[in-house]
Amino acid sequence: MKKTRKSHVIGLVFGLVLLLACIVVANLDNIGAVRPERPAKYVFLFIGDGMGASHVAAAESYLSWKEDGEKRLRQLSFTGFPVLGMTATWSADRNVTCSSAAGTAIACGVKTCNGRLGITPDGDTLESLAVALKEKGYKIGIMSSVPVNHATPAAFYGHNTDRHDYYSITREIPASGFDFFAGAGFIDYAGKSGDMKDSRSLLEEGGYTVCFGADEFDKRKSEATKMVLCQETGRDRNASEYRVEKSPGTDISSGEMMNKCLEFLGDKSPFFIMYEQGEIDWAAHENKTMPMIESILKLDEAVKVALAFYRTHPDETLIIVTADHETGGLALGATSTWNEVDLGWKTLDSIWVSSGYENNLDYGQNRAMNDSAFIGWTTRGHTGGPVPVYAIGRGSERFAGRFDNTGIREKILPE
Numbered sequence: 267m268k269k270t271r272k273s274h275v276i277g278l279v280f281g282l283v284l285l286l287a288c289i290v291v292a293n294l295d296n297i298g299a300v301r302p303e304r305p306a307k308y309v310f311l312f313i314g315d316g317m318g319a320s321h322v323a324a325a326e327s328y329l330s331w332k333e334d335g336e337k338r339l340r341q342l343s344f345t346g347f348p349v350l351g352m353t354a355t356w357s358a359d360r361n362v363t364c365s366s367a368a369g370t371a372i373a374c375g376v377k378t379c380n381g382r383l384g385i386t387p388d389g390d391t392l393e394s395l396a397v398a399l400k401e402k403g404y405k406i407g408i409m410s411s412v413p414v415n416h417a418t419p420a421a422f423y424g425h426n427t428d429r430h431d432y433y434s435i436t437r438e439i440p441a442s443g444f445d446f447f448a449g450a451g452f453i454d455y456a457g458k459s460g461d462m463k464d465s466r467s468l469l470e471e472g473g474y475t476v477c478f479g480a481d482e483f484d485k486r487k488s489e490a491t492k493m494v495l496c497q498e499t500g501r502d503r504n505a506s507e508y509r510v511e512k513s514p515g516t517d518i519s520s521g522e523m524m525n526k527c528l529e530f531l532g533d534k535s536p537f538f539i540m541y542e543q544g545e546i547d548w549a550a551h552e553n554k555t556m557p558m559i560e561s562i563l564k565l566d567e568a569v570k571v572a573l574a575f576y577r578t579h580p581d582e583t584l585i586i587v588t589a590d591h592e593t594g595g596l597a598l599g600a601t602s603t604w605n606e607v608d609l610g611w612k613t614l615d616s617i618w619v620s621s622g623y624e625n626n627l628d629y630g631q632n633r634a635m636n637d638s639a640f641i642g643w644t645t646r647g648h649t650g651g652p653v654p655v656y657a658i659g660r661g662s663e664r665f666a667g668r669f670d671n672t673g674i675r676e677k678i679l680p681e
């Protein structure tokens with residue numbers, strides 16, 4: 267009897283151990299298995315056009331001087347994100363990309379030739395990340411500080427062999443069906459010769475409410491199902507390709523613009539918002555240091571709005587801040603040896619402030635000022651180096667390390 271009971275106990279213990287082992291193995295199996303991933307419910311993709319690592323460092327160095335008068339690190343909102351990656355930027359046909367080829371790589375996940383938009387080198391039409399997310403039920407916001415039909419925003423909805431065919435690009439907005447567009451205005455507002463239907467009429471016929479300025483937005487937002495919001499200064503006319511008209515009194519700031527986008531899209535449905543700060547690139551093309559930094563601070567303001575949203579939806583939000591390429595070959599500490607370099611923020615800032623925040627110096631004067639401040643610009647074009655990627659939130663770990671700019675799409679939208 268005793269012996270039988272003992273063998274029962276041994277059998278029971280053995281059975282339990284076996285069961286536990288099975289559970290452990292099953293769980294290990296589960297851990298090892300590739301679980302299907304889903305994109306974050308709310309996705310913000312910020313693109314600082316032309317924003318290399320040195321541009322970000324220059325903005326932080328300036329902030330540190332401005333706020334503390336010393337060299338301790340003042341960080342932008344996004345440089346402290348927990349995930350840091352880096353992307354290669356070359357295009358299909360050049361070591362140095364243009365914005366439309368880089369925008370296409372980011373939006374569509376495929377390299378193309380410089381000058382092309384949403385089209386492969388062979389001429390095949392590509393589908394952007396925004397289109398794919400729209401099909402999954404996401405609301406879509408495409409925002410830029412420069413014209414709505416410029417290369418970077420256009421890469422998310424346009425298809426053209428020529429990025430400068432602005433009027434045709436505008437025509438693709440209604441076809442996209444995206445929910446919210448924002449920008450400074452439109453290039454070729456009524457076509458290249460000005461004799462076509464104006465962009466406001468074209469888009470309103472396509473189902474969009476087109477508003478210029480905050481007042482018109484506030485009046486018409488409740489009746490709108492789809493919105494195009496431009497600056498008051500972009501009202502009913504051509505935007506210049508390389509100049510954003512500034513009117514501090516009436517302009518909607520970058521942070522307000524992001525708030526208006528969030529107000530319009532709401533948080534009931536999932537959304538994808540691409541926000542481009544375009545004048546970082548434009549200022550860098552002119553090698554103008556302070557306007558470039560001011561543009562990065564505007565980008566930072568928009569990112570801060572996204573961060574506030576993230577804090578109220580931390581498990582469902584992904585924020586990525588990156589660039590399409592570097593512009594200007596910026597170096598901190600040019601024209602001298604390191605022990606003699608003390609970046610001349612005082613000089614740059616005082617000229618910037620006294621000019622009323624308009625750098626109207628000619629190229630030679632501007633160059634001399636940069637030299638005296640030990641800020642070096644090696645080109646008036648783009649360069650071919652990698653650019654940083656900062657990420658926080660759901661799925662942000664996928665953005666760690668070095669990858670190609672074509673990898674951004676699949677990291678946002680794992681399929």
Ligand SMILES: [Zn+2]
Pocket residue numbers: 315316364365366368547590591
């Ligand atoms: Zn660019």
